[in-house]
Amino acid sequence: MIKRPKPERFRLRRTMMFMNAQRPGLIKDAYIYGSDSIMLDLEDAVAENQKDAARFSLYHALTTIDYGSTEVIVRINGLDTPHWQEDIRVCVAGGADGIRIAKCESADNVKTIDAALTEAEKEFGVEVGRTLIIAALESPKGILNAYEICCASERLFGVAISGGDFRRCMQTKFDPSGIDMLAARGQMLLAARAAGIQCFDTVFTDLDDDEGFEAELRQIKAMGFDGKSIINPKQIRPVHELLAPTQKEVQQAEAMVNAFREAAAAGIGVFTVNGKMVDVAHIPGAERTLKLAKACGMYEGDLV
């Protein structure tokens, strides 16, 4: 049986690739494509009368396939279904890194899941608190309650917006400009950053529209998202490339961190790098840039 290492709450998650947990051909080695996380779906991708079969498939995948450093998250069925408790048990028993709450609308939703996870962790002898949570906001109510949701659990590493359901609730549809989701994306980002957790964008479903996909990526990068849900391996590379820092940003970040460490050792708080004022407040951002650069193969130094 595969024992996965303890999940890291805040790690690199540029891409979360969705796949049906019931399709062995998909899940047997989904890690080979290099997405940061994979999202094994027990919810919408699985027909109502196949939920049990999907759980068996999922359990055996989790316990026999070595996904290596790829994070393994499971999207469980909603709290309004008869499935979610059993879903949680199978995720914990199988050792999934985290679960995704579909249609999350309140802090109570998160707390309910948190409690069920604790119970399951005790039942299966898993370290309490090991299993992480990501909450999917899919409705106006979820977006309005974003901040309380973001603060609801120590297990929560991030929130994600789910475009399909959200647009339906808002009586709008996909718009290439992003105007359809602008307010919701913005509100969710504010809440996530205020709570100090990560924030992820929805899927882009037109696999043939490369330009549209790139335009959306540029927008969410500019807004400050950590990553994006994806539905096909071919989307991995564009996301990783477009979310990567530029060569110039990497050089600047490296210079800032180096200068800061030297200055700190010399007892200096504020200094300049390449003509720009730098103080301690800039350093986490610079370190994040370097970490991202390292993950993208653009930085090989040892500052991070």
Added chain:
Amino acid sequence: MKNAVGRDIPDFLLENGKEVYQGKNYMDGKYMQKVGPRTRRYETPQESKLVDTIADALRQCGAKDGMTFSFHHHLRDGDFVVNMVMKAAIDELGLKDLTIAASSLGSAHDPIADYIEQGKVIGIQTSGIRGRMGQVVSEGKLKTPAIIRSHGGRPRAIEAGEVHIDIAFVGASTSDCVGNSRGIGGKSNCGALGYAMTDAKYADHVVVITDCLVDFPNMPASIEAIDVDAVVVVDSIGNPKKIASAAARISQNPRELMMAEDVVKVIASTPYFKDGFSFQTGAGGPSLAANLFLEKYIDERGIKMGWAIGGITRPMVELLKKGKVGKVIDVQDFDLDAVNSINQTPNHFEMSASQYANPANKGAFVNKLDFVVLAALEIDTGFNVNVLTGSDGVLRGAPGGHPDTAAGSKVCVIVTPLVRGRMATVCEHVVTVTTPGDCVDVLVTDYGIAVNPLRPDLIECLDKAGIPHVTIESLKEKAYSIVGRPDDVQFEDKVVAILEARDGTILDVVRQIKPFTL
């Protein structure tokens, strides 16, 4: 005697100077004696060489027991010619003890299995052998061991007289009444006729079989009337649907696309990827998709491909039309786009199999090749490749140009998924060595890339480009960890097929399969 890839070759096969495989380019610089055919003179001017039936053509060419008939495989799985000729020879003329020397054979030739079982066909020399024929040969029912040669090894053997062709049968899409023949212009078009060219020059007799007679002279002719004894017009030489497929769509399979891109990344990391480079790829999913990514890298670097060879498919024709490759030289066409392009698109030329791949001549294209991208049924930790026998030990494939291009090229990339169903593609020992490991440079799988330790220069290229790679042993272990470690395939002692390296030495043998028992 053990050969350079560790295969035990029985001594009884090492007669008349036959040697075991000694390593790549072993025959370099040696002299060979070419043979000439014994041909009939046609001095009296004749209006036409048309004869009514294949049986008549056989009689005219003095067909008799024990002869060797040759065929090409340009009609691929749509071919009717082999079956028509063998039926006429055996059922109408009552001939026996015949040998078929074909450039390749496929499941279209299943009926020949009956003639093997009846003992009428006693020898098979081919590159490919599949379907029922592969099965009966593997069961030991062919009287003499089949001889499997590469596409370059075959013209070498013909020119050296190791196979003497009594009558060459050339299925042609068009012919005129004296035998000037082409692979285009008719109803069963196949494009190039490169595999038939050496046959026509070295066979004692040549019979053209066509289903589209055209006015004299049929030019430019792939097979020239000066070599042809008789022309037979039949209803159909093949099923056009199976001769040249409609253009294969570029794969949408993410696994294949990922491997294809990795292949091109590897290629682009080498110093040979520069303006004027040369390239060959197969028609499999990842190989075809490699064309797509290649174009992107060509554009990014602002370079052009100098020339491409091989079996040609649409993506290469498109690159030619866009001016991104200088010349395409073509021994065979795999799809209708290639068929319709050869000798029509400027700079799309036809060549013979000998010019393509014969290692014993003085200028084979494969020996000027920079890159080749190839598939594999199996590859072992010595980088030896098998493209001939299945995991059950039965003949079901074809070396084709694989060993020739691998040996001749500067960089040979094998692309294959790590496992197929429950079979490990990367394994400890391939069932049959069809391309020796000293000719294979890089392996690209969906689980990682491995470089042959014989190529430290390429390892350096990949490292410089930041392309991760692992050992082939670790890929093998990964494969076994997924599908399990298989038991060795069980064989009887009897040798049913001899596998010649491109230089004519013996690379491996295939033995009779043992019925499976638990």
